[in-house]
Amino acid sequence: MNSSHQELFRSRFESGEPQVVAATDELPLWSAPFGLALLEMVKLLPGMKVLDLGCGFGFPMLELASRLGPRGEVTGLDPWKPAIERSEAKASLRGITNVRLLQGEAEAMPFEHQSFDLIVSNNGLNNVRDVDQVLNECARVAKPRAQLVMTANLPKTFSLFYEMFEMLLEDRGMKAEIEALHRHIQSKRKTSAEWRELIDKAGFDVRKVREESFTWSFLNGTALFQHWFIHLAFLPPWMSILPKDQAPEFFAFLEGRLNRLALERGGLHLDVPFLCLDALRR
Ligand SMILES: C[S@@+](CC[C@H](N)C(=O)[O-])C[C@H]1O[C@@H](n2cnc3c(N)ncnc32)[C@H](O)[C@@H]1O
Structure with a gap:
């Protein structure tokens, strides 16, 4: 066992070196439930x-590399340069040497067949x-009988919120915006059956699809709309639905309506159903 790097890492952590402390505090909360299933x-x-x-920022890539140990190798691909740099x-810092990071899009992977x-x-x-x-690229770069494991959230993600959103659009007769809202949900969230079909069509046998769910509870709508992650990842597409x-x-x-609902229900509880799919290359 070569642990000298890990001992150095621990002593730098114990002395509170900010960079080292930051590298242990690594997991985006949103990604965690999906990644644990994966x-x-x-x-x-x-x-x-x-x-x-x-x-992204190296999850679950760095965890997989560490669980695999130095004989295996994990390659991470992402088009977003800051994420690649952060993962590197x-x-x-953690002395994980069996990872390789590449900036690029999965639509054109810079890898040999199989x-x-x-x-x-x-x-x-x-x-x-x-x-x-x-998925065609996945099939090309996968060895025969290679495993494919993916997670994604399902169409009913935050459904309580979307129902309230749609009800308010309906009250105001905003038909085009209702269609835009449906298109937004469909573009991001496929059903388990749709994922199964796409992955099968690309040349993988789907072995298992596990559906799970977690809940993000907020005090009310005001807290929801001020949450930093909601601002970052959700609010811009929501806003773009409206003139x-x-x-x-x-x-x-809408915030007022969500606040009233939260008062009645003891909080604003938003479910996030997701799937974890396991397939083998034919
Ligand atoms: C929701 S994040 C997930 C990041 C990470 N896997 C995690 O679990 O935290 C989606 C990631 O997909 C990346 N992405 C977007 N378009 C992509 C593409 N065409 N090919 C590969 N990755 C892409 C984004 O840059 C982003 O890092």
């Missing part, structure tokens, strides 16, 4: 080559530009 679903084998598509910094024994994507495939093209000049007033009204 980590349970993968089968680790000695010396295997793994690909993480849309690896974490890997280097390169990988395992391909994972934690909330990644549902965020690419062209999912058919990406710019009407959005502020509409969301202030």
